[in-house]
Amino acid sequence: MSKLTHLDDTGAARMVDVTDKAATSREARAEGFIAMQPETVAMIIEGEHPKGDVLATARIAGIMAAKKTHELIPLCHALNLTSVKVELAPKTGDGDGESGVQITARCRLTGQTGVEMEALTAVNVAALTLYDMCKAVDRGMEIGRVRLLEKQGGRSGHWKRS
Numbered sequence: 443m444s445k446l447t448h449l450d451d452t453g454a455a456r457m458v459d460v461t462d463k464a465a466t467s468r469e470a471r472a473e474g475f476i477a478m479q480p481e482t483v484a485m486i487i488e489g490e491h492p493k494g495d496v497l498a499t500a501r502i503a504g505i506m507a508a509k510k511t512h513e514l515i516p517l518c519h520a521l522n523l524t525s526v527k528v529e530l531a532p533k534t535g536d537g538d539g540e541s542g543v544q545i546t547a548r549c550r551l552t553g554q555t556g557v558e559m560e561a562l563t564a565v566n567v568a569a570l571t572l573y574d575m576c577k578a579v580d581r582g583m584e585i586g587r588v589r590l591l592e593k594q595g596g597r598s599g600h601w602k603r604s
Contacts, residue, residue, distance in 0.1 A: 448517050455516070455517065456517070457517045457519070458517070458519075458555070460519065460554040460555045461554075463554040463555070463596075463597070464554070465552050465553050465554050466552065466553075466595045466596055467550070467551075467552050467594075467595050468550070468551055468552070468553060468555075468556050468557055468593075468594065468595030468596055469548065469549065469550045469557065469592075469593070469594045469595060470548070470549050470556060470557045470558040470560070470561040470562075470590065470592065470593040470594075471546065471547065471548045471561060471590075471591040471592045471593075472546070472547050472558070472561035472562045472564070472565045472588065472589065472590050472591055473544065473545060473546045473547075473565060473587070473588070473589060473591055474544075474545045474565040474566065474568075474569050474585065474586070474587055474588035474589070475540075475542055475543070475544050475545065475569075475585075475586060475587045476542050476543050476545070476569045476572050476573060476583055476584070476585050476586075477540055477541065477542040477583060477584045477586070478541060478542045478543070478572075478576060478580050478582075478583045479541065479580050479582070480534055480535045480541040481579075481580075482541075482576050482579055482580040482583070483532050483533065483534050483535070483541045483542065483543070484534065485576075485579065486532055486543070486576070487532050487534070491575065491576070491579075492578075493575045496572060496575045496576065497530045497532070497543075499571060499575060500528075500530055500543075500545075500568040500569075500571040500572045500575070501528045501529075501530060501568065503567050503568055503570075503571035504526075504528035504545070504547055504564040504565065504567050504568030504571070505526045505528055505564065506567075507563045507564050507566070507567030507568070508523060508526045508528075508547065508549050508560040508561065508563055508564040509523060509526065509560075511559050511560045511563040514563060515559055515563065518559050519554075519555050521551055521553055521555070521557060521560065522551060522553065523549055523550070523551050523557070523560065524550050524551045524552065525548070525549065525550040525551075526547070526548070526549050526550075526560070526564060527547065527548045527549075528545065528546070528547045528564050528565075528568055529545070529546045529547075530543050530544070530545055530568065530572075531543065531544040531545075531546075532544075542583075543569075543572055545565050545568045545569055545572075546565070546591075547561045547562075547564035547565045547568070548561065549561045549564065555596070556593055556595065556596055557593075558590055558593050561590070562588065562590060565588050566585075566588055569585045569588070570585070573585060589603065590603065591603050
């Protein structure tokens with residue numbers, strides 16, 4: 443089993459030193475889901491939400507959050523992201539599916555450390571923004587299933603959720 447990289451030999455928290463690591467192309471994808479009433483999803487799809495374009499606002503919030511991950515998560519490195527993409531797919535719950543919005547984020551860069559935290563942060567903040575914008579009409583929303591889907595690059599190589 444690998445040891446935790448953010449702890450030194452005495453167990454104290456530390457920022458990982460990446461000075462001597464090679465800069466490589468790195469990418470991470472994460473996803474999450476915010477469940478909501480079908481009527482709330484319909485309001486979002488039809489553009490009838492009183493606060494405006496809910497999906498565009500959540501997309502921008504996710505992108506901004508990825509760029510500021512190092513300010514939110516202690517010990518994360520400030521990264522020069524070259525691409526952040528946040529996709530939001532409303533699900534109406536037709537048939538046996540759950541209604542809500544599926545959120546996917548992809549972050550890319552060439553650097554010395556990975557971008558998993560940035561992709562996960564983008565998903566979480568996009569979901570929180572959706573909640574904030576829709577809470578007046580649906581307080582029962584539930585954010586969940588946030589997880590890393592895939593990461594590429596760096597010493598550990600390619601990992602993909604099966």
